[in-house]
Amino acid sequence: MSRGLGDVYKRQIVSFQMGDALMADKRNIYPKPFLRWAGGKSWLIKYLDSIVGDYKFNCYHEPFLGGGSIFFYFASKMNTAYLSDFNNELIDTYSAIKNDPDGVILHLEKYVNTAEEYYRIRALRPETLIEAAARFIYLNQTSFNGIYRVNTKGEYNVPYGNRTKDFIEADKLRAASKMLQSAILQAEDFDCVRINVAPGDLVFLDPPYTVSHNHNGFIKYNQKLFSLEDQYRLKALIDFIKKKGAYYILTNAAHATIYEIFYEKDDRCLELSRASLIGGENAKRGKIQEYIFTNL
Numbered sequence: 001m002s003r004g005l006g007d008v009y010k011r012q013i014v015s016f017q018m019g020d021a022l023m024a025d026k027r028n029i030y031p032k033p034f035l036r037w038a039g040g041k042s043w044l045i046k047y048l049d050s051i052v053g054d055y056k057f058n059c060y061h062e063p064f065l066g067g068g069s070i071f072f073y074f075a076s077k078m079n080t081a082y083l084s085d086f087n088n089e090l091i092d093t094y095s096a097i098k099n100d101p102d103g104v105i106l107h108l109e110k111y112v113n114t115a116e117e118y119y120r121i122r123a124l125r126p127e128t129l130i131e132a133a134a135r136f137i138y139l140n141q142t143s144f145n146g147i148y149r150v151n152t153k154g155e156y157n158v159p160y161g162n163r164t165k166d167f168i169e170a171d172k173l174r175a176a177s178k179m180l181q182s183a184i185l186q187a188e189d190f191d192c193v194r195i196n197v198a199p200g201d202l203v204f205l206d207p208p209y210t211v212s213h214n215h216n217g218f219i220k221y222n223q224k225l226f227s228l229e230d231q232y233r234l235k236a237l238i239d240f241i242k243k244k245g246a247y248y249i250l251t252n253a254a255h256a257t258i259y260e261i262f263y264e265k266d267d268r269c270l271e272l273s274r275a276s277l278i279g280g281e282n283a284k285r286g287k288i289q290e291y292i293f294t295n296l
Helices: 006-010 041-051 067-079 088-099 100-110 113-124 130-143 169-179 190-195 218-223 226-242 256-262
Strands: 013-017 060-062 082-087 184-187 203-204 247-254 268-274 287-294
Touching: 041 268, 041 287, 060 190, 067 082, 067 169, 067 203, 067 226, 082 190, 082 203, 088 100, 088 130, 088 169, 088 184, 100 130, 100 169, 113 130, 169 184, 184 287, 190 226, 203 226, 226 247, 247 256, 256 287
Parallel strands: 013 268, 060 082, 060 203, 082 184, 203 247
Antiparallel strands: 247 287, 268 287
């Protein structure tokens, strides 16, 4: 029988339900993400005290940055943060917010939330980093479900979302900018963690999910973003992180194949239940299960 399956599979998983998690300290004020992001991990924050315990870390690494909710939670507790993502537009947006949040805010104030304006902005080709960041945030906040998707030409093609919520959240952007001052931002493959990770660091890994759970409608798209081969590359990176004397937290789909790839007897595997926040074609919103692997 394959490693991680059968009786071992059933015995080693620690299952968490919503009521079991220690709530994050309410006195700990941290910035909230300024982007909506499919697969975002804001829901995980309430579990982090239970997972991390009394560990103290040096630097923080997050190579699948996305909406950055876990970075913002840990930012004030770390020295330097190494943040990366394969999405150039995303990293450029974080860079603009880090360096000139007010410039981005001023540009956002030129836009209005209508379908006509949305498609006009979507068709724009920005000439400056500030313009590009404002466009990225505007589209993220007003598009359907905040999905990031491009066509074969690399053009953003998500339709208008008919949202009434204000897309300009100036306080969030300024708070994020303060937290990003100690961050080093890179548009790179996740393997770039190998360059800077050192003993006592924490690496948070949240890859696009390759396998389906609970009828995830984005699975075909995600297979193009992050293949099963990439999952094995990620396992090799985790082995490297541990040999360096650093710590990791990995989130992934609760699926037998994922367990077989990532389970190690000296590490922990937690199974968490959460609400499905974003659905694709034929997706059903409800409870889904996710794995958390860690050497903490």
